[in-house]
Amino acid sequence: MKPIWIVDDDPSIRFVLEKALARDSLPTRSFTNPREVLDALSALPPGDPERQGPQVLVSDIRMPGGTGLQLLEQVRAQDPELPVIIMTAYSDLDSAVSAFQRGAFEYLPKPFDLPKAVALIRRAAEENNRELVSEERQAAMPEMLGQAPAMQDVFRAIGRLSQSQVTVLITGESGAGKELVARALHRHSPVANGPFVAINTAAIPRDLLESELFGHERGAFTGAQTQRRGRFEQAEGGTLFLDEIGDMPFELQTRLLRVLSDGHFYRVGGHSAVKTHVRVIAATHQNLEQRVRDGAFREDLFHRLNVIRLRLPSLRERGEDIPMLARHFLQKSAKQLGVEPKRIAPEALQRLTQFGFPGNVRQLENICHWLTVMAPSQVISVQDLPPEVLHVPAEPVPVAAADSAPASAVFANAAMPVVSMPAFYDVPEAVATASALWDEGLAVEATQLLSAGHPDVWDALTRRFESQLIRAALDVTHGRRMEAAQRLGIGRNTITRKIQELGLEDAGDA
Template identity: 40%
Template sequence: MSARILIVDDEPSICEILTDIVQDEGYTAQAVQSGEAALEIFHQFRPDVILLDVWLGGIDGITTLKKLKQLNPAVGVIMMSGHGTINTAVKATRDGAYDFIEKPFTMEKILLVIRNFLDIAQVSRSLVKPAIVCPPIIGSSAAIRQLDDTIARVAPSNGRVLIQGENGTGKELIARQIHLRSKRAEHPFIAINCAAIPEELIESELFGHEKGAFTGAHQLKTGKFEHAHGGTLFLDEVGDMSLNMQAKLLRVLEERAITRVGALAVIPVDVRIIAASNKRLMDLVEQGDFRQDLFYRLSVIPIDVPPLRQRTSDIPLLAEHFLAQVCAEEGIAPRTMSADAMALLMSAAWPGNVRQLKNVIERMTIMSPNVVIGVADIPTDLLQAESGSTLSNTDEVDLRRAREQFEKRFIEEKLVQCDQNITRAAELMGIDRVHLHKKLKLYGIRK
């Protein structure tokens, strides 16, 4: 995409000449004749470089420069003046101008300064841009393989995605994975928790507001939609949004444009929406708490995230991952986990899902003095057995039952993974086919 050049000069002939010059070079140009107009169009046009005259009617060029740099410190402002002085040039530079050009100027001079700024800006972005790191989705269960396949198919598109699942299942992680595998990966990923923002503030958070739009609006504020322009906006817990706000969100999705609170100007936005909810939105629709039209707008591509209790075979991989992560972050010598302790983890109910598992692993790693984390290190107040009774670290009957539950779930998962083929499942588990048949009979597992 070509760089965008905003020209600000109160002489129409200068605006026309500069517009022709930069357009002939392949840039996108927009010209205005006052500082006020430049500020008004700034967020809509999103310039990379601004050619700004010092002497303007209304607010002068230096004041306009300061306001523009407040709106976006990274924008390149090139000051122009037919009455240039050293003092003016120094002041402009101190206030954030990239360069100062005296009139009359040559076409070569203008284009050289523009190219120099764009080259420097590109190098600066490549040097300071942090590595985009997103935790992987850990697991090898059929549910996780299917989820990963869905992400791979969905990510390259611009289709809106609705992720539904219990708290702690990793909905934001999935949203980030979709963003990072998409064509928008180089642009922002902006997340907002709709349940955590008061009703009277969420409109301002999403769409921004003008100075003086309401009590406490002391300055202009850009909203999440503008911040996410070109990228992805993640609306977490969208089911908690009020019906009034849902109507406003629906209009933005239909028009692909926002209007700041207290403003009249419409600002186009190019944003991919990924929404998430720990509630079933269709249930909310039936209850009259969620707009049906908005539901269908958001759920172009629905993704259901399974709770941890439905993919217990992933717990060893998750536990090992979190164990290594905590050791590295806390500077703790590498730890391992005993088979008995792992069996107990796999038999727990995990109402808090992966988030709860991570917290438990962190607690055990920090609190245990042992290199091998065992049954005695498991916090009994956090782990619940399938029956709902607290696991006892000293009760051998519970430990045996936990092992049996783990083995039964493990076998069932492998059978699903192998399409109920006993021979393949036995090979995958590293046991004899006859032995597997005995286990199937023992646990009452039917193919």
């Protein structure tokens, strides 16, 4: 059996893979840099069917004397059928896309799960054909970052779509980075040299959206003094990104469907068909299947858009990425402001990772920008974090007021207003006060119920806790159940069921 070739300058990585593969009866041969690999390949007898070359090459991406991507290109020139797996501790979009575009079998971010890595290598050994992808387009800075498995899936999808112009539907919560994914899909596509045009269909008045999309002829309506090219024409030969497609008016959905079907459209007031060659990428935070069932979105348009669907995870689902993203955004903010980048203490970083981030990556970026401006020292500590992260109001909570209100009310209005520095530094005291009052009150209540022999104490207190929590969330979100569920970190079905169970049907929207 041909061996698995492992290339990594880290001896611990080589050792771990060698032992794991040996336990799986897979022979190995290890190298410390790309030059050794190329020399070993050159030394193999040409044309010998029994030559002991690799059946799989597993290579690190950054090593002294060359990169795994360069090695991948050189190996493919000699043996286009050899499966190559690229390993890297630098889990950014460009690395993933570059690996796939140069013909890698798979992309393995470090640290990896060893059994899964062995299973991947075994699958690569059994694979004969792989899709060929184009040359890498280098970027000055990473477009997107993420080590979480869900983000790695997104990176892989972008890499595999890099030779296609197929329509893509991106789903995910607001602020998760859907436009970044759309731009990445465009940038790593055959139409990358064309324009990227974005339009938020929810942000443009209904009466103007048709003209924005398709343009208009002179005299088409009052004020149309000249002919105007719409976004489809502006995006000719490139990509049109339709953000918040779920909010598109129903009557315009028919026109969009026609463009996607036959590639023609008419300007408003026009009589001549305009031919368009545009790749369409759509995005929404809404459940389009439900919108179809509700009669608010055309089913045929949904199927036209839903050729390839990419689900972008919320930041809550990729908490391991928060430290990396926070450091990245702190550096980015410092560069924009022309100041020295600030560092974040481990305790503050831990508190950030515990935050729910209802605004997702956009909210984290805003917080990092806020910290760059507001934190007084170069090292950001816990007390420097904004009130929304610490889950307390900006102003200190008076003890008397807190005494007369349930703990849920103390936290109900937690937000991120602009605060003065003196009030900002009262935050730790407010946290301690509110937390102590809540804990003390709960302990007193539980003791009283238990001492009185009250049945089902657990269920009784849990119901009261859940009721207060849901009412507080609905109060903060002005009755919007979906947003309340997101802020609480539960699903829409869960909050609906709880509202029914707890007799809170009058709370929030239906």
